[in-house]
Amino acid sequence: MNRISGWFKRPPAVLRAGHPSLRLRAEPVNPADLPTHKLARVVSDMRAVFASPYTPVVGLAAPQIGHPLRIIAYRVEDAALLKERKIAAVPLTFLVNPVLTITDRAPQAKWAAEYESCESVPQYNAKVRRANEVKVEGLDLDGEKVTLHAQGFLAKVLQHEVDHLEGRLYIDIMDPKSFRHDKYIDKYEVYATRSR
């Protein structure tokens, strides 16, 4: 018996690139609906993706599992990732109706390009140029206002997830020549530095 068939909730399927739902602008959540059982299914489905060993995500947007709502979640707890990035752990956090503002003073051409991946484009990764600092305002699951200032890795995760709410995938803004299969991680580096 594997873990999936035990007590563990079977995670919903993560939609893959090519599914039209990933290309829609997600609908705002009515703040009057927070907290409420109406969103319980969405939240529990999103939690199930984070709990599954088969979907090792750091971030997830509700549209990726077929709920066209402006809800994102993120969690940065993988020990290897924390060590590699020298960052503090972030427990699973939900943000409703997030509004992201880039606070990085550097011009876009100076933003660093780093490899990104996405459960909607499984087994691939590519370099994406992102701002290093952002501010995100939104609501928590109790409907309380939240303002978050994030830098580095977390800032990039937040930009990636908020993009999903606009129907954007990282493959839309990646450096196409850096696109590679996971099996070539640590094997080849064909990315050529250039400004866009």
Ligand SMILES: [Zn+2]
């Ligand atoms: Zn994604």
